[in-house]
Amino acid sequence: MRDFSQSHEQLSLNTATVRKQWKLDRIIDECARRGIGAISPWREQVVAVGLEKVAKQLRDTGTELSGYCRGGFFPAADAAGLKAALDDNRKAIDEAKTVNAPCLVLVVGALPGALDGKAAYKDIARARGEVRDGIAASLEYAKNVGMPLAIEPLHPMQAADRACVNTLEQALDLCDELDPGRSGMLGVACDVYHVWWDPKLQEQIARAGEKRLLAFHVCDWLTPTRDLLNDRGMMGDGVIELKKLREWVEAAGFAGRCEVEIFSEHWWSKPGEEVLDTVIARHKSMV
């Protein structure tokens, strides 16, 4: 297991962590200033600054990417919606290529309309079928472009509205079905927040192996958790065994960046500088 205690050279910042404090160009500069050598940005943050401008800034600052957020949201109420989702995923793949991301993270979607409180249908098996078909179609394009797709299983509490892939086992079953040759072009993003509770976690991380483990995200699970989306904890403030989980992914062959992604009204209310300094300190002591 790698020693993170002396340096944060393996740290990457998911830029949602300070999205309410700063625009992306400022985030990139603040990271570079602190020796955070990698980020994982969100599409809307990139668009707000400009894709080419972001790509140039990344090159100029020597900032790498640990992922690009996000593709997915495949299920839809009708054929037009399904097609629009595929078009949008192709666009996301192109953007990811432009900023030289190692993978496009897929938040696969769930019951269409549920995010707005009006599910078009309740059949989660249908949504899962549409996800499978959407990934299959996107994978073809991704292979042509050379952009690996990372399916991110989301916590079961987000199964209705954000992602109906909810365990590592389910994500890996999809990988095996759609990419039986383990080409390296389809894998998973393993975010401890979503999977820490899973009694089969260690077994499924080992099953994933180096070829399928495309990203590793950390934060913490707070007790109590007051919101299903925006109450994630800073590493060390919750109950997730972060070092144990990192040991498992590294034993399986993962040697990439460790990405900190904290959706939190609490941390969004703090000065961005304080958040980044805390992220660095906790990455050394708790991850």
Place this chain on the structure above:
Amino acid sequence: MRDFSQSHEQLSLNTATVRKQWKLDRIIDECARRGIGAISPWREQVVAVGLEKVAKQLRDTGTELSGYCRGGFFPAADAAGLKAALDDNRKAIDEAKTVNAPCLVLVVGALPGALDGKAAYKDIARARGEVRDGIAASLEYAKNVGMPLAIEPLHPMQAADRACVNTLEQALDLCDELDPGRSGMLGVACDVYHVWWDPKLQEQIARAGEKRLLAFHVCDWLTPTRDLLNDRGMMGDGVIELKKLREWVEAAGFAGRCEVEIFSEHWWSKPGEEVLDTVIARHKSMV
């Protein structure tokens, strides 16, 4: 599949559903008045009225039980805590016997102290071991008394503080380990709220079969869900495919009561009469 549309004779009310409106003696009377022939009461509600008094009222009104809530909370920070939990579970088994319950529902517990925001340890595998040992010890006593134990897998969002058994598969693995002979004395309580999202749900319900399916609970999953504990929906107001899930448990051999259990600040704020009338109507139309 049984026809529920014309009658609510298979309906049971988990009495937490109206716990803020009425004490248990009033709840039993209001249920009897409406032809709700069964309830599943909570220990604190029973204690507040008096165990013997409740037992007599149940007999006098001809009210049956679909379960008794609850045993469990096995993990503890130290040996004294572990022993206290076993003692309390024996007491719960005795109470369940006194009120003639068909099973004692187990909310198994999780990281000790996490419910109060101060987890004594973070090792969820340790908590799961303590749960296994606690059920094993309680099962011996339960067999002597003749009170089946129903492990209730809780939603993964409650894995830290309430129950570290979070899928039907995990609960059934425990059953197979501790009761390989399928004696009927150890099984599961299948609550749609906790398990609806699980991609392996149908397969695991079939695996459980009649011998292991000791209880079936319904409510609904709202979008959005605003609280991790007390924002459950009335049947039909959310996205769970209730009829499909009931079909699965009945295909597996379940022929018991269908228990409505709704923890909801919204429904707790309504008159109890309105809640019960709505439960009956939705049980006929949506379950």
